[in-house]
Amino acid sequence: MRADLIFEAARYVVVCDDASTVLADASVAVSNGRIVAVGPAEQLRLEVAADEVIDARGHLIIPGLINLHTHLPMTLLRGVAENVDLQGFLEIVWAEEARVMDPAGVELGARLGAVEALLGGTTTALDMYFHPSAAHRGAVAAGLRHVIGPVFFSFPGPDGLSWEQRMDLARRWPQEVAEIGGPYVPIAYMPHAPFTVEIEHLAQIAELARETNGIITTHTSENDSENQATIASRGMRPVRCLATSGVLELSPILAHGVRLDVDDRRNVAGAGASVAHCPGSNLKLASGAADIVSYRSDGIRVGLGTDGCSSSNDLDMFAVMRLAANLARLVHQDPAAICAADIVRMATLEGARSLGMADRLGSIEVGKEADLAVLDTRAPHLTPLHDPHTALVFAAGRSDVRYVMVAGALVVRDRQSVLIDVPELLAQANARVGS
Ligand SMILES: [Zn+2]
Secondary structure (H helix, E strand, C coil): CEEEEEEEEEEEEECCCCCCCEEEEEEEEEECCEEEEEEEHHHHHHHCEEEEEEECCCEEEEECEEEEEECHHHHHHCCCCCCCCHHHHHHHHHHHHHHHCCHHHHHHHHHHHHHHHHHCCEEEEEECCCCHHHHHHHHHHHCCEEECCCEECCCCCCCCCCHHHHHHHHHHHHHHHHHHCCCCCCCEEEECCCCCCCHHHHHHHHHHHHHHCCEEEEEECCCHHHHHHHHHHHCCCHHHHHHHHCCHHHCCEEEECCCCCHHHHHHHHHCCCEEEECHHHHHHCCCCCCCHHHHHHHCCEEEECCCCHHHHCCCCHHHHHHHHHHHHHHHHCCCCCCCHHHHHHHCCHHHHHHCCCCCCCCCCCCCCECCEEEEECCCHHHCCCCCHHHHHHHCCCHHHEEEEEECCEEEEECCEECCCCHHHHHHHHHHHHCC
């Protein structure tokens, strides 16, 4: 068999299937953007002739991490709103966005965020931000698989659009995504939250998503005050708003979901919706601890996200995995509440399932798209390495990532971005915010 590239003789390949398969001394071959062979190094050496061979001895290969909730352009606002809760945070950030975030700022911030994500082993991000075309152009330029879509508020919001203008943009969105190009992503629509989008507007978004087979993501029950604000303005809890408007039955991805009551959980699980758990942001803003162990036993799918850089303050999915594991154990006062393999699967396969992309992404299996991260384990903090899942969650970090591939293209090689001149990008970011 011929292949474009083979990662040869990795110390471990962490497959991230439902059986938590780990292969030792294994190779992964890639051709035309897809994984064409995974198996024992010795066997693949005989069976595969590759144009490029990357020596993966001493390395650990994982599926590219899937960040299920972020706001990439907010890299430009890192550190501007500190020591405030969600409501205080939004006040400061929305004012700062009006100052910095025109389309050029959004494109630059998304490019910076995409480079940060990729260098840390994240290959797919579900990103929510206004000026989505600009953000998409910026992220795709760095090589990220970037899922974004029009954002909806029932008021003018930071981009100042009327409802009709938002709907016009949304109707044009599938065409825009196709024109910008980049790795395959689903069409997505992004109502900001039930407290900022009226129920009849949510219903219009659901209608559009149904017509275009699109996915929906929205902030939901991030903290108690958000629930109270929603009850005050809509007369019901956020999940009820989603159910009433027809959004919930489309299996949306609910960002945060920190404060879901029993009724919410039953509805979320019944609809096959997902929670994008963002422990870094939830801890920092003191929003609360989403009880993901109970959610999972209720039948709710849980993926992981960083949230935006002004609330969390980076795009480090390794940090998120570790926080998610430790927080779940603390909440349940049980060190066995959740295992490392489940956490790694949340950051990969469960994220892919949430996006409706599990046939293409989320595990290292023949036929899937080649979205991979390769970590160098030849370091004191990863030696000895008894169990790869445990090492990934509790000891590894994003600086261990050496190669990253998206849809078969190497976008990080030897810890360097292949497509972006990073020093130039950093200079542009500093110039933009005047620092
Ligand atoms: Zn968010």
